[in-house]
Amino acid sequence: MADNGSSDSSTNATVTPPSFNPPEMKSWADVADEEAAAENQDEASSADIKLDSLVIDESKQGALGLTNPDDSTIESVTSGDTPYTSAKRFEDLNLSPELLKGLYVEMKFEQPSKIQAISLPMILTPPYKNLIAQAHNGSGKTTCFVLGMLSRVDPKVPEPQALCICPTRELAIQNMEVLLKMGKFTGITSELALPPDQANYIPIQKRPPITAQVIIGTPGTLSKWLQHKKLGLSKMKILVFDEADHMLAMSGFRDESIRIMKAITKSSSNCQVLLFSATFDDAVKAFASRIVGEIFLKEYNQMFVKKEELSLESVKQYKVRCPDEHSKIMVIKDQILELGEKVGQTIVFVKSRNTASMLHQALVELGYEVTTIQGALNIEDRDKIIKEFKEGLTQVLISTDVLARGFDQSQVNLVINFDLPVQYGHFSEPDYEVYLHRVGRAGRFGRKGAVFNLLCLDSDDMIMGKIEKYFNSQITEVGPWNSRAEFEGALRGAGLL
DNA sequence: AAAAAAC
Numbered sequence: 001m002a003d004n005g006s007s008d009s010s011t012n013a014t015v016t017p018p019s020f021n022p023p024e025m026k027s028w029a030d031v032a033d034e035e036a037a038a039e040n041q042d043e044a045s046s047a048d049i050k051l052d053s054l055v056i057d058e059s060k061q062g063a064l065g066l067t068n069p070d071d072s073t074i075e076s077v078t079s080g081d082t083p084y085t086s087a088k089r090f091e092d093l094n095l096s097p098e099l100l101k102g103l104y105v106e107m108k109f110e111q112p113s114k115i116q117a118i119s120l121p122m123i124l125t126p127p128y129k130n131l132i133a134q135a136h137n138g139s140g141k142t143t144c145f146v147l148g149m150l151s152r153v154d155p156k157v158p159e160p161q162a163l164c165i166c167p168t169r170e171l172a173i174q175n176m177e178v179l180l181k182m183g184k185f186t187g188i189t190s191e192l193a194l195p196p197d198q199a200n201y202i203p204i205q206k207r208p209p210i211t212a213q214v215i216i217g218t219p220g221t222l223s224k225w226l227q228h229k230k231l232g233l234s235k236m237k238i239l240v241f242d243e244a245d246h247m248l249a250m251s252g253f254r255d256e257s258i259r260i261m262k263a264i265t266k267s268s269s270n271c272q273v274l275l276f277s278a279t280f281d282d283a284v285k286a287f288a289s290r291i292v293g294e295i296f297l298k299e300y301n302q303m304f305v306k307k308e309e310l311s312l313e314s315v316k317q318y319k320v321r322c323p324d325e326h327s328k329i330m331v332i333k334d335q336i337l338e339l340g341e342k343v344g345q346t347i348v349f350v351k352s353r354n355t356a357s358m359l360h361q362a363l364v365e366l367g368y369e370v371t372t373i374q375g376a377l378n379i380e381d382r383d384k385i386i387k388e389f390k391e392g393l394t395q396v397l398i399s400t401d402v403l404a405r406g407f408d409q410s411q412v413n414l415v416i417n418f419d420l421p422v423q424y425g426h427f428s429e430p431d432y433e434v435y436l437h438r439v440g441r442a443g444r445f446g447r448k449g450a451v452f453n454l455l456c457l458d459s460d461d462m463i464m465g466k467i468e469k470y471f472n473s474q475i476t477e478v479g480p481w482n483s484r485a486e487f488e489g490a491l492r493g494a495g496l497l
Numbered sequence: 498a499a500a501a502a503a504c
Contacts, residue, residue: 167501195503204504220503227503246501253502352499375501401500424499434500 074135076118076303082129084121084301087112093120095151098185103147106181113140113445115303116147122301123148128237128272130292130300132244132285137278137312137440138447142178142408145240145274150183152238152272153213158189159232164216164240165260167247169194169379170386171406175242176216183214193217193225197379204228219247219256226263236268243405244275245284245433248291251424261295271296278440279433280304308472310436315415315443316494317475319453319464327481328418328454329362335487336416336452337368337396343450343496344413345389346396347403349438351419356398359418363398372398405437408444413496415442417453420463430463432470450494452478 078084087093089111090103103109112120115135122131123144135141149162166172176192183190191212196202204224210231215222225231239261246252264271273296275288285304292300311317322328332348340346350356353374360372371394373385388394390409397403401421421434442449453475455461468475478490491497 169502218502220501224503251500256502404500422498427498 073305073309074114074118074303075305076122076301078122078301079129079299082125082127084118084125086117087120088117093124093151095147096186098187099147099150099183101185102150102182106184107143109143113143115139115141116144118303119144120147123272123274124151128152128270130273130275130296130298132275132280132288132292132300132302132304134277134280134304136305136310137437138408138444139278140445141276141278142175142242142406143182145242145276146175146179146182148274149214149238149240150179150186150188153188155187155213157213157235158211159235160210160213160215161235162214162238162240163222163236163260163264164214164242165222165247165257166216166218166242167253167405168402169218169382170373170403171242172216172218173383173386174406174408179214179216188213190214190216193221193231195221195379197383204230219253219260222260223256226260233264233267236264236271239264239271239273241273241275243277244288245277245280246405248275248288249284258291258295261291265295265297278310279436281433307432307470311471311473312440312443312449314446315439315449315451316490317439317451317453317473318478318490319455319475320478320481321461322454322456322481325456328456329359331452331454331481332359332416332418333363333366333368334482335484336414337363337370338484339487339491339497340414341395343491345392345394345409345411346414346416347407347412347438347441348396348398348416348418349404349421350398350400351421353400355419356400360398368396369394370396370398373402374400375402401434401438403441404434407441409441410444410447412442412444413447413449415439415449415451417451420453420455420460420467422463428459428462430467430470432467435467436471448495450491450496452490 090100119131119133122129145164149164153161164175166175172192172194176190179190189212191210193215194217207230210225241247241257247257248254273292280288320331322331336346350359353376356372356374360370363370371385371388373382389397392411415438417438421431421438423429423431439451442451453464455464464475478486488497
């Protein structure tokens with residue numbers, strides 16, 4: 001990728017946003033369609049973007065004023081002439097004393113992680129360029145953008161100045177918890193933009209305009225607030241997309257995200273945008289770069305990780321061949337539930353809400369205590385189940401992909417793929433991004449962990465094979481499926497027993 | 498043979 005010999009890649013790492021005049025008088029749907037069409041065009045003739053040729057390797061970072069010898073897997077590209085120096089200590093970042101206190105006292109951080117060291121100077125140095133940032137699961141991305149939001153907000157201005165958009169309710173709440181903790185001494189105000197539970201319901205018309213300085217929420221509620229003119233955007237200084245690849249993917253939240261982006265650029269001319277995720281497939285990467293360049297008409301910096309280097313080394317991946325669907329349930333019962341308690345908490349991922357209910361019921365009938373979360377539950381139940389799991393009151397959580405991304409619980413050491421993640425409409429194709437995100441629920445911040453992929457059909461074997469090849473990751477077979485000793489060995493091999 | 502997210 002970095003060593004493709006492209007003539008200008010080593011000396012000139014400038015990214016020039018393609019010029020673009022946004023169509024003004026069209027509906028959002030029209031605009032989104034045009035963008036989709038334009039993207040297809042890009043794929044046909046990608047000569048004008050050439051992202052890959054612009055990605056430089058570590059040995060060349062020094063020339064850009066960016067050095068981090070420890071970091072062998074994050075490649076960064078800076079645009080323009082702004083020099084950035086990797087931050088070895090939080091003191092290097094010109095943060096307020098209140099914010100530093102939050103980092104050290106509340107968060108108990110000692111020094112920036114790799115992605116923080118590289119990305120924070122890019123985020124916090126004027127002229128506050130936009131940033132597309134990829135980094136490993138559990139490597140501290142949340143700290144980057146929460147710190148970014150807290151340090152860019154002016155505590156004296158009682159208006160919304162920072163906005164963070166997330167794909168799920170759970171992720172928004174989790175990010176808010178980090179913000180409250182880190183910003184404890186700053187006096188900065190914040191509010192969640194989420195559908196309220198019954199107890200807190202107030203009709204939108206009766207709500208006063210939002211004055212909180214940092215807003216974190218999901219696209220639906222944010223759109224609703226904007227529609228009812230309850231959320232002013234004129235003072236917005238920083239816009240963050242968490243799980244940005246999903247927020248900009250065609251099958252994700254693309255239209256909503258673009259609508260909000262455009263609303264912000266319309267009323268706030270100089271808003272910085274940050275896109276964070278552990279995954280950016282090539283199509284989304286190109287689209288994200290184009291969108292940031294076109295909508296925000298500003299230079300942007302980027303940092304990416306090669307997909308072969310994205311797997312977490314501390315998390316051991318296994319596969320288990322099961323003779324039929326029922327034996328998959330027996331593996332959960334006889335191996336995972338029996339052994340899992342010794343190694344921490346477990347998340348069992350399933351493909352659908354129906355499978356979640358089926359598995360839940362089967363295990364409860366066998367006398368086990370498990371909880372289940374999926375999007376069809378009511379808000380009160382969702383919040384309660386997450387709260388119990390985060391407090392360690394429950395050991396095993398069955399989940400759809402609602403928790404695949406971002407969910408941060410350090411005690412989760414075991415992830416089970418009861419069903420492998422596949423692409424909707426292409427059921428023989430793995431969803432590589434979802435796979436990687438699920439794996440990333442274990443092994444937070446370098447902790448040890450294990451993943452068991454339960455295979456049953458021939459197609460499962462094929463999908464597993466593709467995943468191994470794509471990430472160049474070693475997935476060891478554990479078997480036979482009903483051998484306790486084999487599972488114990490696997491957990492020992494992962495460093496968990 | 499899907500999940501997420503607004504009424």
